[in-house]
Amino acid sequence: MSLKKVMFYLFAFFLLFFNACKHDELVVYKESDNYSNAADFVKNNYNFTLLYAALKQANLLELLSKEGPYTLFAPSNKAFNDLGIVRASDFAAMNQDSLRRMLQYHILPRILYRNDVPANTIDNKYVNLAGKELFVGYKYEKACATCNIRGDLYVNGALAPKTTQNIVLSNGVLHLIDKVLKYQPSVQDILSGRKEYSLFVTLLKRTGDWDRLARPEYITVFAPDNQAFEKEGITKQQLESLDPAAYYKRLWRVYLLYNHFFISDMIIYGKQAGSGYYGGPFYRAPIVGDEDYLFAIASNLEMEPFIVEKRLIDRGIPLRKTNLQPGYRTDYKADNGVVHGITGLLVLPAEAKIN
Structure with missing residues (x-):
């Protein structure tokens, strides 16, 4: 191939490349575009139907749909069942102010991932929306070379298993917990x-x-x-x-x-x-x-x-x-x-x- 043709193809390649890179044609990837906010995630997850009902009753859904950031320690349906709460209508009989404070107790006004907590420690304190301190601990263990890593997160004694931690939201992060925080x-x-x-x-x-x-x-x-x-x-x-x-x-x-x-x-x-x-x-x-x-x-x-x-x-x-x-x-x-x-x-x- 002649030098003249080589130069032509190089020129055509760069012309196409720079045309493709015009700013008005670029699609910028935004991580948050792929995630729900906290309110929508809870609404659309079958394991949180009772939590959603509680948040709705306490008028907290609008808050959790805002920019945040938030960390939501989310009790599962079973966690509510253990307390005798089995249906959404059970929250209607509760004092709304008390219910709201209880739910605020589960929310941090910041993002807290598991790895933000020092491994194998207890009593790491974080202030929640109720203005009270939550005590967070992190158990890290790899018992053998072929064993799975244990990475359990605990908040006031409630367990957030490794498989249901660090659920990324557009306005924060969610950790499923096995108990309602009392x-x-x-x-x-x-x-x-x-x-x-x-x-x-x-x-x-x-x-x-x-x-x-x-x-x-x-x-x-x-x-x-x-x-x-x-x-x-x-x-x-x-x-x-x-x-x-x-x-x-x-x-x-x-x-x-x-x-x-x-x-x-x-x-x-x-x-x-x-x-x-x-x-x-x-x-x-x-x-x-x-x-x-x-x-x-x-x-x-x-x-x-x-x-x-x-x-x-x-x-x-x-x-x-x-x-x-x-x-x-x-x-x-x-x-x-x-x-x-x-x-x-x-x-x-x-x-x-x-x-």
């Missing part, structure tokens, strides 16, 4: 507002520790429900007539831990080194005012709380253990702590009687 101003408010803990409240009022649950200091409460007392034949009348001076403080203070943690904290930190219940418990501390006894949480899969007398630690024999209630009755957050329901008593009156 909040009251104080631990005292949580317990007094739930009738299933009325006997436990009676015990705390009788022994003088009830007021402590309204103080601005962190406390985690493992709360036995009424059935736990009834199973042991303990009535309200017996609790109301109980003489605190006749019992060691472990009778009631075994349930009050001067610390702050969610059930997911145990999962993020994992099983501790050691063997048996006492080789490496997740948590162990003396009972305040009755230091010969300890409260501890086992680092086994069941994560059963228990107490143990100091001299028995080496033998690894728990005096008593109990199970956590279902997940929707744990991780109830307050400004001054957390409440977790348990199914049994950790100390019986006969075991704490001063002879």
